[in-house]
Amino acid sequence: MRHSLGQRMPERDALARNPMLRPIARHLLAPRLWHMQHESVARGVAIGLFWAFVMPLGQIPLAVAHCIWWRANIPLSVVSTLVTNPLTLGFWLWAAYQVGIRFVDAPPLVMPRQGTSLLEWFSAVGTPVVLGMAVFAIGGSLASYALIKLAWRIKVLLHLRHRRRRQSGRPGSA
Known part of the structure; x- marks a missing residue:
């Protein structure tokens, strides 16, 4: 996935040369915003995911701005905004309506x-x-954050376990 994502993202030098991005290039091109570190x-x-549901169209610039502010991974943020793309937006709006009617008294959706x-x-x-999109934005953000942190932790623990097993099998190890 990392290789595929790397091929589709513009290179940092190309972003730095972009005249529209030149005023913020120093912030946008900070290495910590492009590395795969768990946090x-x-x-x-x-x-x-938050911006994908809060603002289903034009959400990428807002996501990038918040990534700069909160020191988050820009490529993965941009990719995750695509969950609400023009092909899936109708489904998400319908699902949001179904969730939203649980909070307010509204009739079933009819044409x-x-x-x-x-x-x-x-x-x-409306x-x-x-309301449904707000639930998706907040719930999706919190759930994705927790699941990524958990998955990363499990990966590290499995790696340590594998390393310990490998070291204990070597001759001369205690």
């Missing part, structure tokens, strides 16, 4: 009737959708 990775995915303006229909479904 940075967990923060990056959590930030990306607008003849004579109903689109604005009226959107205002009827509150449950916004």
